[in-house]
Amino acid sequence: MKKHLVILGGGESGVGAALLARQQGYDVFLCDEGTLKPIYRAELEAAGIPFQDGGADEARVLAADEVVKSPGIPEKNELVKKIRAKGIPVISEIELAFRYKGDSTIIAITGSNGKSTTTALIYHICRTADLDCALVGNIGYSFAKQVAEEPKPLYVLEISSFQLDDVVTFRPDVALLINITEDHLDRYDYKFENYIRSKFRIAMNQTADDYFIYNADDEVILGHLDHIHNPVKKLAMSMKQKAEPGAYIQNDELNVNVPGAEQQQMSVYDFALKGKHNQYNTMAACVAGATMDIRKNKIREAVQTFQSLEHRMEPVATVRGVEFINDSKATNVNSTWYALESMTKPTVLILGGIDKGNDYTLIEELVAEKVKAIVCMGTDNSKIVAAFQGKATVVETGSAAAAVQAAYAQAAPGDAVLLSPACASFDLFKNYEDRGLQFKEAVKNL
Incomplete structure (x- = not known):
């Protein structure tokens, strides 16, 4: 008997989840309380996936075996409350994609600020090193759709707190937490602690084989490192102290030291990205590159040639x-x-x-x-x-x-x-x- 999967939300992540679920043999139904964009409507029709926009068939939704909830839909949504009350498992598109990613490697990046820049720079480093990879997640292209249509051996994934809220088994090989500042508190009952807990979910399933890269200058992160109980390899980055293993900047010089990888030194004046905050983003990306055994000359080349994102400075x-x-x-x-x-x-x-x-x-x-x-x-x-x-x-x-x-x-x-x-x-x-x-x-x- 086919598993009945309902997808709430018909944006990039919802449609991506629908396409992957259909490919994997689920009985899929998608609904959106708003109006679907023509491009998404056409994709669903071409794949023969039933959908409804402008509302939701409540009985059909509540008959689901599992629900994929798009990150933009809050818990206070009335239909979500009914799904929770009925005990139907709710997952994110990221979780669904993870189930079917095979033995691919995942580098996942989260943080309150700079995560898109850091994600794009890591992707640029990987591409400069000729790795076959895809840039997915919160930065634009659905992780699930990528897995369904063009699977890759490596995914560079930007992930938001909303996406992390509904992961269960999701486990990145390399996780980055670049900073935590107050944001989206309207979605977390105006409790900063709830938002912090959500960000740390990126590492909750990591093992001793995995890396967790974090900003050791961020007092919020430092104060909550005890959220990680698993034996993951921690790599710190800092501008205030020597962070080893990991990376640090002293006297305008970046030092990267990841066990088993080439050590690297580079002047911050070689960074294409300017501004102190971008030194953190660049440092994080260089550490991630080192965990992938990318040669230091390729990391340097990528850091020097990176072009900043549209809509970001x-x-x-x-x-x-x-x-x-x-x-x-x-x-x-x-x-x-x-x-x-x-x-x-x-x-x-x-x-x-x-x-x-x-x-x-x-x-x-x-x-x-x-x-x-x-x-x-x-x-x-x-x-x-x-x-x-x-x-x-x-x-x-x-x-x-x-x-x-x-x-x-x-x-x-x-x-x-x-x-x-x-x-x-x-x-x-x-x-x-x-x-x-x-x-x-x-x-x-x-």
Whole structure:
């Protein structure tokens, strides 16, 4: 008898899960309370997978043997509550993909900030070393779909706390935890401890054969290392002390020392990625490369040739002496802190969107030091206005075009305009990519 699998959510991860489940012989049904994108609808129809959008057939869902829940659906969703009450097992797409990945190796990266950059850099290192690998997970392409359509011997996987919440047996060969700062607290009952516990799930099934790479300068991570009870090989990274085994930066020199791998030294001035936070990201990627026995000359080459991601401190254009930078991926205050920390010019900062319980005092000092004006871009800017009124010039706008115009008006030649919103984008935009693209379009139209 076929196992009846219901998939909640028809985005990238949900459709990927449906395709893999159908391939593996499950009886699959997908439902989404919203409207499916035409591309996903076409994929499901081509595979002959029954689906429903604009709602959910509750009886059919509650008859499932197992449910794959997309990461964007919170536990407080009424249908999820009913599934839990009935005791139906709930897993994530990551867990489903893991079941069928065969003997492939997984490098999995999580953290509150910088995980996309670190993931992309590790993938670039692996590709530079001619490893046959795929870049999957939270960074864009569904892990499950990759396993179904083009399996690889190595997966470089960005994984969010929401994806980790519903893993059971998932076990990466190399796990990276690059930092933990307050984020998504609206999904964790406003308890930081719950979010921390979720991040540490990345290592919960690791064994003595596996590596756990962590930031030893992050007090939250250090204070919770006892969450890991299993005998995994721990590799620390630090800028404050010699971290061995692992990596550390002293006197602008990166030192990588992973047992069994080539030792490596490299000047931080060779890093393509600039800014202190990116030194952590680069250090993490170099350690991951060393665990894969990648030659140090290949790691160096990759670190020097890496190009930063779209929507992450992405230079857009310089218009009459004013530089515009797109950091739309900064969806929390800590991300914006990192962006401001790397700025060297007087900055007009564009903030705003859906607030996830933000504490703007975190960036007060950097705003005082580097920001000449704040432009709000959202439907409700009251919290930002209250936080910075009297401390900086604050201008309110309600669209990307208006925000760019207002920021340009506040800037002088030699200044920079930084879109680093510290908020989710769903009030005015489809997602952070849409926000970044509208920003870039508005800059072109100046």
